[in-house]
Amino acid sequence: MTPGARVAAQIDILEAILSGVPAEKALTNWARGNRFAGSKDRAALRDLVFQALRCRRSAGAWPAPQSARAWAIGTLRAHGEDPNEFFTGIAHAPAALCADDVTPAPSDRDRLDLQDWVIDLLTQQYGAEQTAKIGAVLRHRAPITLRVNLQKTTRAQLQAELAKAEIETTPNLASDTALTIVSNPRRAVLQPCFEQGWFELQDAASQAVADAIALNGRVLDYCAGGGGKSLALAARSGSKIFAHDISTARMAEIAPRAARGGHDIEVIAPQDLAKSAKFETVVCDLPCSGSGAWRRSPEGKWSLTPKDLEAFVRLQRDIIAKSITYLAPNGCLALITCSIFEAENQGQRQFVSENFPDLTFCSTEQYLPSATQDGLYLVIFKKGI
Ligand SMILES: C[S@@+](CC[C@H](N)C(=O)[O-])C[C@H]1O[C@@H](n2cnc3c(N)ncnc32)[C@H](O)[C@@H]1O
Numbered sequence: 001m002t003p004g005a006r007v008a009a010q011i012d013i014l015e016a017i018l019s020g021v022p023a024e025k026a027l028t029n030w031a032r033g034n035r036f037a038g039s040k041d042r043a044a045l046r047d048l049v050f051q052a053l054r055c056r057r058s059a060g061a062w063p064a065p066q067s068a069r070a071w072a073i074g075t076l077r078a079h080g081e082d083p084n085e086f087f088t089g090i091a092h093a094p095a096a097l098c099a100d101d102v103t104p105a106p107s108d109r110d111r112l113d114l115q116d117w118v119i120d121l122l123t124q125q126y127g128a129e130q131t132a133k134i135g136a137v138l139r140h141r142a143p144i145t146l147r148v149n150l151q152k153t154t155r156a157q158l159q160a161e162l163a164k165a166e167i168e169t170t171p172n173l174a175s176d177t178a179l180t181i182v183s184n185p186r187r188a189v190l191q192p193c194f195e196q197g198w199f200e201l202q203d204a205a206s207q208a209v210a211d212a213i214a215l216n217g218r219v220l221d222y223c224a225g226g227g228g229k230s231l232a233l234a235a236r237s238g239s240k241i242f243a244h245d246i247s248t249a250r251m252a253e254i255a256p257r258a259a260r261g262g263h264d265i266e267v268i269a270p271q272d273l274a275k276s277a278k279f280e281t282v283v284c285d286l287p288c289s290g291s292g293a294w295r296r297s298p299e300g301k302w303s304l305t306p307k308d309l310e311a312f313v314r315l316q317r318d319i320i321a322k323s324i325t326y327l328a329p330n331g332c333l334a335l336i337t338c339s340i341f342e343a344e345n346q347g348q349r350q351f352v353s354e355n356f357p358d359l360t361f362c363s364t365e366q367y368l369p370s371a372t373q374d375g376l377y378l379v380i381f382k383k384g385i
Helices: 003-018 023-033 039-054 068-078 116-126 128-138 155-163 185-190 204-212 228-237 254-261 270-275 299-303 306-324 346-355
Strands: 145-148 169-171 178-181 199-201 219-221 241-244 265-268 279-285 327-337 359-367 376-383
Touching: 003 023, 003 039, 003 068, 023 039, 039 068, 039 299, 116 128, 145 155, 145 204, 145 228, 155 169, 155 178, 178 204, 185 199, 199 228, 204 228, 204 359, 204 376, 219 228, 228 241, 228 254, 228 265, 228 279, 254 265, 265 270, 279 306, 306 327, 306 346, 327 346, 346 359, 346 376
Parallel strands: 219 241, 219 279, 241 265, 279 327
Antiparallel strands: 145 178, 145 199, 169 178, 327 376, 359 376
């Protein structure tokens, strides 16, 4: 597809998104209806659509664009590109620009590409300068990072192996196991060394969080989901990890991933956890706003409401209270979010300190979203004084 034809396809997909279809589904539907598009075109189109979502406000498309066409024009302008080069009317490109295609210049606030209530909240928390930095980071594509499985290989050996397939990587300072992919990221999981369990895809801050939790005795990953943290904990310590989640379906990938990496992870069905003995370490990777990772799922940046945030805080408190009941005497509780909101982070630390006097605060770490990692928060408590 020509660059212009890709923008025309982007407009079709943005139209579907504006009519309420989630972005992933709109992309899949488009690919099904346009089988001529190869994997390179589909990947490029995905980038274009996600770019438009990340920069929705500076593209003049928030709260609502004039049209999907106007949104695509605004996105090109927001990225310093000239829409005339894509809107040529030639072959499958969209029609050339006309007088109706004027897009208003974005204000400084628009350029933060966040909702107003989020800007106000982050400014209260971090100040205007840091909020501007966070907004700027979240406008761009997230880095793609690998977690090297040190039980199977070394960071240098994996780099050399990937380099043979022209996948260039660079060590990420957040963790000894982290390698950020610099070129050809989509090839990585197609390599035999992936099937052999040499690495998993995982953000660098998630790896740093796993590094920071001292594991003792039986370890419970209470909100295990697809097992990202369980695998990182198992790979680092060699300890057996027990994985649990409210949704059995979400844990379906844990067993094959553990087998690939050579890790000992036992998946516990939700109804069986109560029968289990207590755990010396309980890790809770809480469901949250996901705001630290909005680059990866940019629709959340525009759909989150203050009420949603309150609902997350309530849900997290329920989960924290429940998970504490599985903690053995002298055990450690590690709470994690991928949020940049105080209410889900420091606020929950305060909630535990005020409501669970037998838990003592040990340490905390906050990772803000940056060019090299997502935003994450970690707080650790110990049971007993
Ligand atoms: C942030 S995700 C976990 C991501 C996962 N730890 C990883 O690293 O890949 C949060 C998880 O919490 C789970 N969850 C939601 N409510 C829960 C509850 N009441 N009890 C246990 N897990 C819950 C969700 O199903 C979801 O998988």
